[in-house]
Amino acid sequence: MPHVGGDLMWKTFEQPANVKEKHERVLGAAMFYAKVGDAAMVYTGDYNMTADRHLGAAQIDRLQLDLVITESTYATTTRDSKYVREREFLKAVHNCVASGGKVLIPAFALGRAQEICMLLDDYWERMNLNVPIYLSAGLTIQANIYYKVFINWTSQKVKSTSTTRNAFDFKNVRSFDRSMINASGPCVLFATPGMLTGGFSLEVFKQWAPCEQNLIALPGYCVAGTVGRKLMSAKTPAVINVDKNTQIDVRCQIHRLSFSAHTDDKGIMDLVRFLSPKHVILVHGEKTNMAKLKEKIESDLGILCFYPANNESVPIPSTLYIKADVSKSFLKSSLSPNFKFLKTISRADADERAKSSVQVYDDRVAEGALIMQKNPKFVHQNELMVSLGAENHEVLVAYCCPVCVSDELKDVAPSPGENMPPVLDKHSLVHLLYTKLSNDFQDVTIQNDGDHLQIKSFTVSPCLKEMCPHRIQVNPDCTSNAVNFCCTWSMEDEKLAWGVISIMKDLELKTG
Template sequence: MPNIEVTPLGAGQDVGKSCILVSINGKNIMLDCGMHMGFDDERRFPDFKYITDSNLNGYLDCVLISHFHLDHCGSLPFMSEVVGFDGPIYMTHPTKAICPILLEDYRKVTMDKQDKRIKPIEPDKFFTSQNIKDCIKKVKVIGLHQTIKVDDELEIKAYYAGHVLGACMFLITVGSDSVLYTGDYNMTADRHLGAAWVDKCRPTLLITESTYATTIRDSKRAREQDFLKKIHEVVDRNGKILIPVFALGRAQELCILLESYWDRMNIKAPIYFSLGLVEKANHYYKLFIPWTSQKIKSTFVERNLFEFKYIKPFDRSYIENPGPMVVFASPGMLHAGQSLNIFKNWAHDSNNMLIMPGYCVAGTIGHQVLNNAKQVIIDGKKINVNIKVEYMSFSAHADAKGIMQLISNTEPKNVLLVHGENDKMSFLKRQIEKEFKINCYKPANGETETIETFPDLSVNLSCNTYRQQCLEYTKFGAKKPKIFRGAVSVREDGSLELQDAQSFAEENGLKQHKIRFTSSVALNEEFESITNLESQVYDALQNQLAEFDSSVIFSKSSADRSISLNGNLVVKISSVKELIVSWPFEMDDLGQEVVKILNTIDEDGIV
């Protein structure tokens, strides 16, 4: 029996370096190829030896990249150009456009760090600018809701994931089995992006991120008001606010929010954004308007929300400027670049504020200060942290409620958690198994999880069988049946058909067997007259069963002292002071009701 095997090379019980290997019915797919932002040595990349020992090109059928964040695509040029993967790589149009820019920015920052090191990075341990260009040439583009056949057996489809511009989920189908991989996603729409959307695809396995596995966020409006209030307070006391962000994503969301507030409150303090990034961001949002929120799409012709009146490009010389200012600087985890440089200069002053709007992986300066570090080491120097640190989650990841909502919407047979912390995953795993009654897994990096699959057999249901069994269920006030009884026939064309037992028996010359249930009720010792007893039993059944089912037809036979209901269910009065109830399998509910009524008659002493 074919199984699905999942092995995380990154993001297994960890946030960062997403790289998941999936084997489904003989096809091998890599889901994302990210780097870990908390390391600057060989640990930044997944351990590709796991697959290179098996011949990378002979093993992998394709690579799917969910979005442009470096923890999901940062190892791609290394894997394709240094390790040597020549197969197809799939991503959306926006991801293909933005991915090389972020990769090149990261490469430059890494090279700047190398200049300060005694030991430089070895050529086979990192990627070059040319590697990035050659890698992107191998990328094939997939559109939203587009289905692509990678080969005769492997099929992929992309769904909108929210999170950042161009982010998508992938549905991978091989034969009768399918895997839905979410990447990072957001189930709530915001100012510039819509909510994730996927149809009721019922995958064999759902692989979902679990960054906020135990978090249920407060209302978006309350969070925004708190954010604006804190910034206004610091500006009023002439302090400086640093907001580390990634170039595209939460940066645009918060810029739109502050732009509106500055206009409404007539605030004069300057707002700055990392030089060049505003222009780049605007360019891509204009280019990919169909990927934005409904509000931006509907108002774009009249007014482009990404053309800011109050937000200006930031220059390094502004760091020492007196007076209040708000600065958006990248990257978002304070692990390198301009945001880290500004933090280094402002961290000593308790009048200033650092607002972290998103998740920070372990090992970054951002993670350290969020965990109340009062001293950090930057470029070999100790930096005292007196700046006020606030964590205000504007991260575009699904929270616990959103993850449960996605599971409910897609109805998977199994769930596997990645991109989360182990303890939080364990909590969410228990909740999923309890609420949905399905298996949930959370493998660690390098650990293979095997999910058993069961082939779906297509069986035709005859109209006669469907009609008969629906009538039986609805007769007793029940809903239409989800499970149908009968016999399966193999037709001449190889198809399977479920027939009702009688039709099957007649067609195949078989004698039909009938199952009947029997129950007995002991009679009250005080009764004397059998005739009187028959009358009382008959009256009681007729009165009480009328409420249960008005269509029950009664008939009496004085010859064998029996009462027949609908010609099938029989209540018989024996000579040894017993009421014997006999009914066929199909009338189980009615039979049980009769036994209950007769027990009540005897307990009340009517007989």
């Protein structure tokens, strides 16, 4: 089908300045499919291609897309397998609480905290642990309400167990109270906000970080400039500046989890490969990482990729499908098969004799022209002029060729004056030329209608004009005895024409 370009304009708008807002969308993550005419695009929110505990892996139909806009938060970090990551995390938490330490998991309200909670709750039951797991107030109430309301959206595994046990009613999880921060004994605490950008989680961090027994587990991505980000690259013990006036002597262990609901490099590549759009726009990421991902998408998948800055416009050529009629001759021209025979030689391992087989392909190409009018139509190229109601312009080449006549013809035909060629009537000249050319061109048909000769598109007739625009030179051998013949032909018979003319130049016309 023909693709006719129109332009769709997509514009990226400034992200909300509040980092927290950006990262609280996980449960509500969605992919939007938009179609205008035949132009189609998908916009993905936060998505994850591996099956999370609480949400089914991103499901999306195969669509004919002009554009996919995707986030690129984890543009260059391919995560370990989920199982390995979970095991390492559980081991770190278990070791910490077993030696009497406290575990702090800074998390945003929705999504990931619940997944990690389920993981720990399961583990606690399996290992028969009774160390308390706490959620800070905001996390418990808000998130669990959402999950109970939207349980139908969640993955099959959660659904099938929900009749016997609601996966979000955690057995070992309880609410945390501020007064418990400095209580003795091990515990696990989920506290908002994630990335330790301030608030309750930062307050707890200040208290717990100086103790070597404790553990800070950071789930996923931390924006540059946050305390969480500083911890990710820190080697303990380290002094971390929390704000202008506060320095914390961090001696606790730090575990970095890749549990974020945000997608990663592999997830993005899988989705883009699956959707196979014509263009990709990366948003929501760091510039250097996006540049790397762009390169990967373009080189590995051959898909044009952009990562515009905020408020930058990117024109994307879009698709337009045209329903067109097809003429009978076009249809006919595309009906004949175009077989290609491919000989394949395979060598059997047992004996060294090569076995060959022939594979047949029908490699059809139908060529025609699409006429864009009220009812678009495909026609065969031969029909094009008629369909357009246009006249066919043919390019003819002309040459006025002098041909020598013998002296004896002078006797037959009277000369109009001294040193003038004899004037023979047209028919005689044409007949004489016909006789000569018939000898030289035995394999082509020469038509003689009396006034002119015709070989394919090449026509020749005597030229009696004194000044012919097609006459370039006179024959130097017989200036006085030359008769001119005007020749015309169309481009496709160029070679034939010059073949005839070269013979005419060497001729001497005579009677008999």
